[in-house]
Amino acid sequence: MSSVHAYAVLDRVERFHGPIFSVVTDRVSMPGGGQADRDYVRHVGAVGVVPLDDDGRVLLVRQYRHPIGKVLWELPAGLVDVAGEPPPDTARRELAEEADLRCERLDLLLDLHTSPGFSDELIRLFLARGLSAVPEADRFERSDEEAELTVTWVxxxxxxxxxxxxxxxxxxxxxxxxxxxxxxxxxxxxLRDPETPLVR
Structure with missing residues (x-):
């Protein structure tokens, strides 16, 4: 039985650093004794929420995405950018901020590496049920691209x-x-417990 090669990082150069992601070049040991440079994006991570109502409808978001210059159908989602905040709490926060909704039940649906060929971004997706509206006085004031965000039940x-x-x-x-x-x-x-640890 052959052993799996350990792709050790021999050196790392940071090319760009921002609040959401950084771009790095790693020098990596390759099978057979060689080395190769690998450029990729290191991302803070994200969560997404599938809000499903009692009539079997899912809430979809329409939001502009500048890298592709289009408005896309999406789910309520956001960055894991609050230090120490558990992913289920981030999911509930994003559900309230982007969809003006609360949920009684939150289950872990799946984990997704969005584009592992060039990024380590991982998004954890939750299913939200038992939905109710956030009171008008408690609603989040959206800005920038999110100011034009619209939601549709499908x-x-x-x-x-x-x-x-x-x-x-x-x-x-x-x-x-x-x-x-x-x-x-x-x-x-x-469906899994929302506190299920990530598989590394």
Whole structure:
């Protein structure tokens, strides 16, 4: 039985550092004794929420994304950028900030490496049920791109169809919609405790 090569980082050069991500070049040991440079993005991480109401509808967000210059269908989501905040709390915060909703039940749906060919970003997706509106006085004031954010309730099966028609292309939204539909069809058995540790 052959052993798996340990891809040791021999050196790291930071090319850019910002509040959300940094860009680095790692010198990595390769099988056979060689070395190679690998450029990639180190990301703070994110959470996303699939809000599902009692009528089987999912809440989708329409938001402008500058890197591709388009408005996309997405899920409520946000960065893991509050020190010490557990991911379920981040999910509840983002649900309130982007969708003006609270939830009675939050389950872990899935973990997703969004683009592991060039980034270490991982987004943890939760399924939120038992939804209610955040009182008007407690609602978050959105700014910048989020000031034009709109939300739409879509039957979950129609959201699945939107994925296959190429209308939903955001990776987290695609995974969340398909994952929620599969979990529903399996009577929610695939869902996990929201505090489940990440598999490293």
């Amino acid at each position: 039957p979950l099966d129609e959201a699945v169809a939107m994925v296959f028609r190429g209308e939903i292309t955001n990776a987290a939204a695609v995974a969340g919609v398909l994952g929620a539909a599969r979990a529903r069809d399996e009577e929610w058995r695939p």
